Amino acid sequence: MSTPVIELSGVSRRYDEGPPALDAVSLTVEAGESVAVLGPSGSGKSTLLNLVAGLDRPSAGTVTVDGVRVDRLGEAGAARYRRAKVGMVFQFFNLLDDLTVVENVLLPAELAGVERAEARRRAAELLDVLGIARHARAHPARLSGGERQRVAVARALMNRPALLLADEPTGALDSASGEDVKRLITDLNADGQTIVTVTHDLALARACASRTVTLVDGRIAADSRTEAVR
Incomplete structure (x- = not known):
């Protein structure tokens, strides 16, 4: 059997003396x-994402992603891990407005030390596949919400990550742009x-994932496989 991309074992995270x-x-x-993690505010969704991304460390348990023990990494190691293993897409895009679309997409490769010509080939490929090549020299502020999220996805995929993490990727979009991003994830x-x-x-979750994990009060309340609704 192949090694899982994500393996969490007995993971807990406490921030104070409360639950x-x-x-x-x-x-x-x-x-x-493609897994959707569901739950109300305060259920532990963001904590789970931060632990998998190496942005936080568990109080107990182990976090392994693509063979890397993320819970053991220091700050520098976690940064290298994210560049190599994880692409992240956020609700509010987190694009740099003073950079062009292609410059935003190239940034992870530059941070990882990828050879410039190879990085530019990869960026051009992604922009073409994601249908935004015509906007390569534009600045993000000139794009629609859906287009900006496509730029964010291209940036996340730049270093060919084993795992793509999407945090409320349609939360800041209108319904039409949201449908566009759902199709893209699918x-x-x-x-x-x-x-994830x-x-x-x-x-x-129904549109993009064939498995849903529901968190309630920091625990998995349900883990079910369903046919995604396209």
């Missing part, structure tokens, strides 16, 4: 899966990309 944000969570995500998964989408939107 844990995550409480003894064990979770495995296989290569090629297409990326169909091409083999492993994706953190959301409170059941419709997004």
Whole structure:
């Protein structure tokens, strides 16, 4: 059997003396899966994402992503891990407005020390595949919300990550742009990309994932496989 892309074992995270944000969570995500993590505010969704991304460390348990023990990494190691293993897409895009579209997409490759010509070939490929090549020299402020999210996805995929994490990727979009991003996530998964989408939107989960994990009070309340509604 292949090694899981994500393996959490007995993961807890406490921030103070109150109830844990995550409480003894064990979770495995296989290569090629598209998993939606659902739950209300305060359920532990963001904590789970931050632990997988190496932005936080667990109070107990182990976090392994694509063979890397993320919970053991220091700050510099976690930064290298994110550049090499994880692409992240955020609700509010997090694009740099003073850079052009192509410059935003190239940034992860530059940080990782990828040879410039190869990075530019990869960026051109992504912009073409994602349907935004015509905007390569534009600045993000001139694009629609859906187009900006496509730029964010291109940036996230720049270094060919094993895992794509999407944090409420349609939360700041109008309904038409939201549908566009749902189709994009579905297409990326169909091409083999492993994706974890953190959301409170059941419709997004149904559209983009064939497996849903529901968190309640820091624990997994349900883990079910369903046919995604295209």
